[in-house]
Amino acid sequence: MPTFKCAVIKEAGGKFEFEEREIPTPARGEVLLKVKACGVCHSDKFTVFNAYPGCSLPRVPGHEVIGTVESVGEGVDWPPTGLLVGVGWHHDHCLFCEACRRGDFMMCPKSRVSGIHADGGYAEYMIAPWTGIAELPQDIDPVAAAPLLCAGITVFNSMRNQENVGPGDLVAVQGIGGLGHLGIQFAKKMGFQVAAVSSSGSKKELAEKLGADHYIDTSVEPASAQLQKLGGAKLVLATAPNAKSMEDLVNALGSNGRLLIVGADADKFSLSPFQVIPNRGHVCGWPSGTGTDCTDCCNFAKNQGIASMNEVFPLDKAQEAYDYMMSGKARFRVVLTP
Ligand SMILES: [Zn+2]
Ligand SMILES: [Zn+2]
Structure with missing residues (x-):
């Protein structure tokens, strides 16, 4: 079976450990992404210290993920394979609660956070439910776009x-x-x-x-x-x-x-x-936004020439990248590339 590399936090306050895992087959409602870039955010410390309600370890952090759709599970009519997409803080929502029935997905009490309640983008591949996916301008630079999915x-x-x-x-x-x-x-x-x-x-x-x-x-x-x-x-x-x-x-x-x-x-x-x-x-x-809000944000940023100022690290240097971001010295966002 083909495998992929990911950076995992196994205990609260611990260091990143690298694992080789089998590339999964997306289940019903899920999408498999090949990660192109993932932003390193101050909120990743909630995963590192297991300090967010509902977080559990081991966990792969990362909620500013840009990738291409490799395959989709049963019941997924969108997104198509090959599309460049993003996954932000808002990982998914239940579609059944009152907030979801009103279309106010950010307020879904069952919504999960990428990299906190489900494995995120400090990895070469990632699984995400289709409900949280953001379509992006197809010619946007993945490194430039990643921080738009949380900070932006x-x-x-x-x-x-x-x-x-x-x-x-x-x-x-x-x-x-x-x-x-x-x-x-x-x-x-x-x-x-x-x-x-x-x-x-x-x-x-x-x-x-x-x-x-x-x-x-x-x-x-x-x-x-x-x-x-x-x-x-x-x-x-x-x-x-x-x-x-x-x-x-x-x-x-x-x-x-x-x-x-x-x-x-x-x-x-x-x-x-x-x-x-x-x-x-x-x-x-105000808490971030849904996948479609991220689509609006990335379109607006691209049309208006708004750019995040980023420093780039390879995935292998996830620990250095995280420590550097936490030191406050980064000007201004840090992005990992597989
Ligand atoms: Zn963030
Ligand atoms: Zn809901």
Whole structure:
């Protein structure tokens, strides 16, 4: 039987181990993918430390997977073999619960996360249910596209679904890292007036290159004071949450403004009712998106020239790639190629 290589976490806090497994035959409703690229995401630490509800080990991480359809199981009318597709954070959904019957698949309580509840893309091959598959522009570069399936979709889908925010409105993107460097690009191309918020002056040139209209250096003056001088933010996209920064950013909101939290490693922060009552402020969050949301995100990114800045490692170096990403030194996303 032909085999494939994958990088496995076997115990919580352990190192990656490489395994040769038999290439599986997809079961009913499943698709076999030949992996072309897989992004390394900060959330992969939930697998490494077995720290996500329902996660179990051993597990192959990876939820930013680009691959081609090799074969499909019984009952799969789509996707066709040979198609370039993606699998993101949203692995699948049940189709039967109330959320699924309403078509709100992200809210399915039985939905699974790729690389956490099922094996992901740190591998040469991967099995995925057809329900979570994203069709991609067929000429998109797999390495360039991989981070769009988690970092990209999270900033794109969260911003496009907010009420009371439209083209021309002031949107602040807090943090210029893996999520933020994409957030600035998407926000600009969606027609917003974009303020990049950083804790130092060192990323000014980069932020402006990515499309920022304003640069907010919080070492000079709190973000709230600077954004209020610009009229108050309609939306603050919080990609790098730390308690102090979040507490101040609530004060940066204009009327009906929204603090939208997408960075999933937040400290607790405190909030006074008086920070949100007078201006009808909102504090909210958003979780990535479905396969079809990922399709929209990748099409938008390709049409608008939005690109993730990536550093590439071979699958054999999964441990180095993961450690490098966790060190915070990556500029800005790390991608594995088999
Ligand atoms: Zn992720
Ligand atoms: Zn469901």
